[in-house]
Amino acid sequence: MIRLHTLGLVAAAALLATASAHAAGNKAEGRTLVYTCAGCHGVPGYTNAYPDYPVPKIAGQNEQYLINALNGYKNGDRTYPTMVAQAQSLSEQNIQDIAAYLSSLSPNK
Numbered sequence: 244m245i246r247l248h249t250l251g252l253v254a255a256a257a258l259l260a261t262a263s264a265h266a267a268g269n270k271a272e273g274r275t276l277v278y279t280c281a282g283c284h285g286v287p288g289y290t291n292a293y294p295d296y297p298v299p300k301i302a303g304q305n306e307q308y309l310i311n312a313l314n315g316y317k318n319g320d321r322t323y324p325t326m327v328a329q330a331q332s333l334s335e336q337n338i339q340d341i342a343a344y345l346s347s348l349s350p351n352k
């Protein structure tokens with residue numbers, strides 16, 4: 244009995260550690276949000292079907308980098324018009340979810 248109780252505590256502690264490591268972003272939510280980004284960024288395939296100008300690879304990018312970049316477009320630090328429009332339609336939670344999802348992808352896909 245004592246042993247089981249200890250195991251339960253260890254499991255709970257492990258769960259807590261996992262939860263705090265992936266703070267606020269929800270990957271499943273992010274996956275649905277990046278649907279509109281894929282036409283340009285080709286997530287997760289990188290092949291940009293259209294338009295045919297260079298588009299940065301964002302799948303597998305660092306989570307905090309993605310949050311900073313999207314906030315940069317949103318607050319005017321970055322000025323690329325289509326991305327400013329995209330970012331302005333995203334809430335702070337959307338940005339966290341998108342970053343959690345994209346950073347979880349393999350950069351080689």
Ligand code: HEC
Binds near residue numbers: 283297322326330
């Ligand atoms: C109309 C095409 C288009 C769409 C749609 C689009 N993007 Fe972009 N995105 C670009 C281009 C082009 C750039 C490079 C802009 C620049 O030079 O600042 C970019 C840049 C970015 C960057 C910065 C990358 C870096 O390495 O600094 C991020 C992050 C990003 N986009 C995320 C998204 C997300 C998330 C969505 C969907 C909500 C999205 N984009 C939708 C074209 C697009």
